[in-house]
Amino acid sequence: MSDNLTNPKICVVIGASHAGVNFAFALRREGWQGEIILFDSDLELPYHRPPLSKTYLTSDDGIEKNLLKSAESYQRDNISLRLGITVADIDREKKNIVLGDGSLQAYDKLVIATGARPIIPAILGVATAKNLFPLRTASDVSSIRDCMKSGAIKKVVVIGGGYIGLETAASLRKLGADVTVLEREERILSRVTAPEMSVFFQQLHAQHQVDVLTSKNVISIESHNEYNEVICADDTLYRADMIIVGVGIHVNKEIAEKAGLTIQNGIKVDASARTSDEHIYAIGDCTFHHNLHYNRFIRLESVQNAVDQAKVAAAALCNKKPVYDAIPWFWSDQYDVKLQMVGLSQGYNQVLVRRDSENDKSFSVWYFKDAILLAVDAINNAKAYVYGTKFIKGRQKVDQSKLVDLSVEFKPANLLSE
C-alpha cells in the first residue's frame, strides 16, 4: 500500500482556480488521507474564469452564481481553503512555503497552480489612463460593470483581438457600449486560427456594429478629464471612456523560478505533471508540458488542460503512474456564435472548410498536415467538433475530397478513407 495514502502527509497547493481546485478534489477521490491546503491571493471563493468575459459580464449575478465548488464542498472533502494569502517563496530544502506575512507552511508534496496574469503593455500613458482594465479576475469584472453602470461609458476601446478581447467586445456591445477593437497583427486570432476564421469573426463583429481594426499598433494613451485618446503608430486616434487590455498573459512562474525549478516558457513538467523537484508538481496555465499526441512541448491556456493535468497530478501523488495524454480543446462564445476547437493546428499546410447548412453561421474548418488531421474549429456545429475529436483521438484518416463534398452526408463513416 502506498505510503502517501496510509501515512498522512501534507499536500499544499499554490493557486486555487481551475487547476488547483480540481486537483484538490481529485486528490481526495484518489484516497489521499493527509491534509490538503489550498492558498490563493484572490479573496473570492474559486470561480469559473471563462464566463467572466461572456455571460457573467453581461449579467448582474454575484460571483456566488459562478463558483467552481460550493463552500460546503470544501468542508465535506476536508480541504482547507486559505484565501487572500499570497505565497512569496518556496524553500525546497526545508520543504516549506513562505507566506506573504512571513509565516511558514510545511509541505510533503507541493503543487504549483499559479496560472497566469494579464500583460499590461508598457504603452506610454498606460499608468495614468482612465478606466483601463484587464479581464482575468472577478474583481476586474466588478470594476468594468461598475464603470458601465455609471452611465459615463459610451466608447470603449479593446486593445487586442484575441478570444478574451473579442468576447469582451461582444459582451460590452450587448451592454450598449460603442466598441472598437484594435489589433496589432494583420488579422485577428492570427496565432490560433486560419484566415477563414479571422474573416468570419471580423464580419460577425461588424454585423454587430463593433469595429475590429487590424494592423493597429497602440503606442500611447493620452488621458483627459473625462476620457482617453488611444493613439496608434499610424497616427490614428480613438476616443475611449473605458479601455480593456487583452493582449495576452505572463505565466506566474516567479516563485518556481526563484526556487530553482526548471523553467522553459513556463514551469517544465513531465508526463505526470512533476517538476524538476520530485516533491513538487505543477499544473494548468503555468506549465510547459509534453503533449503526447502531437509529440511536442507546449503551454496551453485552457480549462481542459487545467482539469486534465489536475487529475494526472492527483493520481501521481497517490502512486499511480498516470501519463498525460489529452487532445486539447477550447471554446469561445460571442453573440449567438459558439466556437469549439479541438486539437493543435500549428504546422498545418492545408485548410478545408465544410459548410452543410444554409445558415452562414454554421460551418467547420479542418486543419491538415498532408494527410493527417491536426485540428478542427467548429462554428455552431457541435457535430463537426465531436467527429473531429474522435478522428484526431483515433488518428483516423479523413478522406479530404469527401469532407468537402456536400453530396456526401456528414457522418463519421462517410468521411473516413477506406
Next chain:
Amino acid sequence: MAKITFITSANETITLEGTEGSVMALAVENGVRGIDGDCGGVCSCATCHVHVAPDDMDKTGVASEIESDMLELDDNADEYSRLCCQLEISDALDGVVLTVAK
C-alpha cells in the same frame, strides 16, 4: 420549486430542492459526485451527463441538437441522456430521478 434526485455511480441517492438555475449548478453546489460542470454550463464540456429515468423523460424532454451532438463524445450516452446544464429548474421538473453517467 422542484425536488430532484441524483443517483451517483457509488449508488448514493441525493435529493435536492431547487428553485432556479440549471440542474448542473444545483448538483455542483451540493457536491454531487460525477457532475463537474467544467465549462460552467454552456454545453461545451459534456461533464454534466445524466441519464433521466425513462418515466421522467416527459418532464425533462429530450436533448437539443447541440446537446445530443455533444453527447456523442460519450460512449455511454443513450436515448435518456441529457447534459444537465441544459435542464433549467422549474416546477415541471419536480420529482425527476437522474442517474449520473459513469
